[in-house]
Every structure is written in structure tokens, then in C-alpha cells.
Amino acid sequence: MENDKRASMDFENALINVDRIAAEDVIKKALHVGEGDVFRVIDTIISPALESIGSKWEAGDIALSQEYMASKITEELTNKMLPIESPQRSSRPSIGITTLKDQHMLGKQILKALISSNGFNLIDYGCMAIENIKEKLKTDNIEVLFVSTLMLNQALTVKEITEFIEQEKIGTKVIVGGAPFLFDEGLWKEVKASAMARTAVEGIHISQRLMGE
Numbered sequence: 001m002e003n004d005k006r007a008s009m010d011f012e013n014a015l016i017n018v019d020r021i022a023a024e025d026v027i028k029k030a031l032h033v034g035e036g037d038v039f040r041v042i043d044t045i046i047s048p049a050l051e052s053i054g055s056k057w058e059a060g061d062i063a064l065s066q067e068y069m070a071s072k073i074t075e076e077l078t079n080k081m082l083p084i085e086s087p088q089r090s091s092r093p094s095i096g097i098t099t100l101k102d103q104h105m106l107g108k109q110i111l112k113a114l115i116s117s118n119g120f121n122l123i124d125y126g127c128m129a130i131e132n133i134k135e136k137l138k139t140d141n142i143e144v145l146f147v148s149t150l151m152l153n154q155a156l157t158v159k160e161i162t163e164f165i166e167q168e169k170i171g172t173k174v175i176v177g178g179a180p181f182l183f184d185e186g187l188w189k190e191v192k193a194s195a196m197a198r199t200a201v202e203g204i205h206i207s208q209r210l211m212g213e
């Protein structure tokens, strides 16, 4: 327990210093000690470090570039120990992500790295048109769809997706985030989303709750 805490702090420091080699070292050691239990390493070392980094960015203690690089490095390391196509990952719940037609990509990249770092089976729909997303929802068995949109006009179109899910009884939960939802606290309800999140970390917690994890 104490060892995990120390390892998580070492991992966090390595990420904040953008030191990929030191970060990988912490994970390699932890996998060795923990007999290769990837999900234990994710839960006890990686997730707490990323949460702490997320809070530091929100508090203005670190730069956006540091949060971004931390997410990128962690995503790479997690994908190395838990390849995208591994059965361990594909048997986990599927989370889809999209910005709809929005070109603002930064928030989505951070979110994507976090979902992947938590070992979920991630399907990236990029900035796909709504009609195509509807088709994917029918076939991909997505438990939670994350929509990150920073433009109000795009945010309003989320309702088309949620109403489609309702009509077709697909059961996918939709979590929204990004500027319009931060500016107007009631907007997520207006577009019939299941929830909104202020940060990527909050989104992961909400999705875990919605999936009963």
C-alpha cells in the first residue's frame, strides 16, 4: 500500500517532468512486484497520478502542455502493457468518443488518453457526422458515449443522438463536456444527456458509476 503510494507519486513526478523513461521505469518495477497485474497497476499507480495531475491543472499549478503530455505518455505506456487488441481490454466495457463536427481536439485527446489508460475498450469516432454515429451505435455495443464539443451549435445536436438512443432502445449512456456545458449548467439536461462532466477525470468516475464498475 505504502509502496503503491510512493510509486504513484514517482510516476506523477516523472509525468510532470515529461520524463518518459522514468515513468516507464516506475511501471516496469510495479509490474514486476505486482506479478504483472496490469489493472492493479492502473488502479493504484496510474489513475491516482493522473487524477492528481488533472487537479493541479484545474488549480493552475501546472501548464496545459504538462497535462497533455502526461496523458500522452500514460496512454502510450498503457497501450504497451495492455495492447488495444488484447482480450483483457476487449472484454472490458466499450466507451465511444466523438467531438461531433467540432474541430476543437485538445480536450478530446486528454479524455481519450485517460479512458485508454484506465484499460477500457476505446472506440474513437473522431469528428464524425451524427448520421454515421447513429449507425455505429446500432452495431458497436457502446456502453458509454463521451461527447466533447466546444461549440454551442454542435452541443445542441447531442439531442439528436440521445433521442435516437431512446427511440431505438439502445441503452448507451451519453456523457457530455466542453465549453457550452460549462457555460450553461442546465444544457446537458436540455439535450437529454445522462450526465455532464467538468473534467476528464470526473467523466471517468461518472462513466464507472453508470456502468456499475
Ligand code: B12
Residues within 6 Å of the ligand: 064, 101, 102, 103, 104, 105, 106, 107, 108, 110, 111, 146, 147, 148, 149, 150, 151, 152, 153, 175, 176, 177, 178, 179, 180, 196, 197, 198, 199, 200, 201, 202, 203, 204
Ligand atoms: C484553443 C481554442 C481553439 C483552437 C482549437 C485548437 C485545437 N486543435 O483543438 C482554434 C484556434 C483552432 C479554435 C477555433 C475556433 N474556435 Co475555439 N477555442 C479555443 C479555446 C480558447 C480553448 C479550447 C481548449 O482547447 N481548451 C483546453 C482543453 C483541454 O479544455 P476542454 O476542451 O475544455 O476540455 C477539458 C474539460 O472541459 C473536459 N472535457 C471536454 N470535453 C469533455 C467531454 C466529456 C464527455 C468529458 C467527460 C469531459 C470533457 O476535459 C478536458 C480536460 O479536463 C476555447 C475557450 C474555452 N473556454 O473552451 C475557444 C472556443 C471553444 N472557441 C470558440 C470559437 C467560436 C471558435 C471558432 C468558431 C473561431 C472562428 N471564428 O473561427 C473556431 C471553430 C473551430 C471549429 N470549427 O471547431 C468559442 C465557442 C463559442 C460557442 N458559443 O460556440 C470558444 C468557447 C471561445 C469563446 N469564448 O468564444 N479554437
